[in-house]
Amino acid sequence: MAVGQRYPILPIPWLPEHTEMIPAGVLTIGVGFRVLNEEISKEYLDSVGYRRADAAGTERTYEGQDGGVSLHVLGPGRDGDLVEYFRLDCFEDEPHYHYVYNDERAQDRVFLDPTLEGDPLEWALERVRTRLPDVLRKVGAPELADRVDPAAIAAALPAVRAAITRATNPQVRS
Numbered sequence: 001m002a003v004g005q006r007y008p009i010l011p012i013p014w015l016p017e018h019t020e021m022i023p024a025g026v027l028t029i030g031v032g033f034r035v036l037n038e039e040i041s042k043e044y045l046d047s048v049g050y051r052r053a054d055a056a057g058t059e060r061t062y063e064g065q066d067g068g069v070s071l072h073v074l075g076p077g078r079d080g081d082l083v084e085y086f087r088l089d090c091f092e093d094e095p096h097y098h099y100v101y102n103d104e105r106a107q108d109r110v111f112l113d114p115t116l117e118g119d120p121l122e123w124a125l126e127r128v129r130t131r132l133p134d135v136l137r138k139v140g141a142p143e144l145a146d147r148v149d150p151a152a153i154a155a156a157l158p159a160v161r162a163a164i165t166r167a168t169n170p171q172v173r174s
Contacts, residue, residue, distance in 0.1 A: 004110030011087055011098045011107050012036075012044045014072045020163040021074075025152030026144065028082065029128065030072030031163035034089065037065040066091045069167050071124055071160070073132060075144050077102060085144075086135045088124035095120035099139050121164065128160070129153060
């Protein structure tokens with residue numbers, strides 16, 4: 001069952017130089033501060049040949065700028081390379097998450113409602129702690145889901161929280 005908006009492209013890739021990687025058993029949790037604006041969005045969409053259009057076919061643009069902490073749930077792909085399976089963008093204005101379907105080279109983007117969900121970052125951390133096997137099964141990685149160690153995830157969360165603190169400290173990001 002698809003939720004949110006389906007896109008026939010992968011999300012904008014994480015930037016290794018701006019992402020702190022925390023081992024969590026078979027998975028890796030990447031933590032970084034991301035900014036999204038029209039320039040960044042257009043550059044990526046042009047590189048993958050994707051055109052944004054509304055129902056009438058008029059090209060759309062990304063208005064304004066948003067950003068915040070992103071949590072990237074990464075693990076080994078079919079060829080052994082590190083790939084992203086789930087991303088939680090705890091942005092200031094439009095917090096959302098991405099289910100990443102690597103085999104299909106697609107994604108579902110789902111917006112959060114902070115009124116119902118509460119603080120997006122705390123919501124995201126709870127999902128990382130409790131829901132990763134379910135997420136991995138949903139995105140087509142059941143073998144990886146079976147290898148997730150909840151104790152390893154729980155043990156990694158203090159380091160994830162410390163990385164969040166570093167990512168949100170402007171002196172560290174500049």
